[in-house]
Amino acid sequence: MASRKQRRLYDRLGLCRIGAIGVYGRVGRRLVGVCWRLARTARDHPYRTAVTIGGWVTLIGGGVFFPLVLIWAYAGTPDAALQSVAREDIA
Numbered sequence: 001m002a003s004r005k006q007r008r009l010y011d012r013l014g015l016c017r018i019g020a021i022g023v024y025g026r027v028g029r030r031l032v033g034v035c036w037r038l039a040r041t042a043r044d045h046p047y048r049t050a051v052t053i054g055g056w057v058t059l060i061g062g063g064v065f066f067p068l069v070l071i072w073a074y075a076g077t078p079d080a081a082l083q084s085v086a087r088e089d090i091a
Helices: 004-042 048-060 066-074 078-090
Strands: none
Touching: 004 048, 048 066
């Protein structure tokens, strides 16, 4: 049987672990938010709001569709394909 001091130590260690999990969760959410922001601004995505909503939905849903939404966010947009064809025609 653990002594009273050992139980207090275990309680404190448990609280530290819970705090660390909370900190990691907050940092993880911030990193995911930055990832979506970079994807939509760097690619000049035409559906910026949809990318943001997709990011939050996958975050809340446990990240099941995270890869699909991330691929969609980084994929070339239809406007970008049309612009590249137009540039080739001009040159």
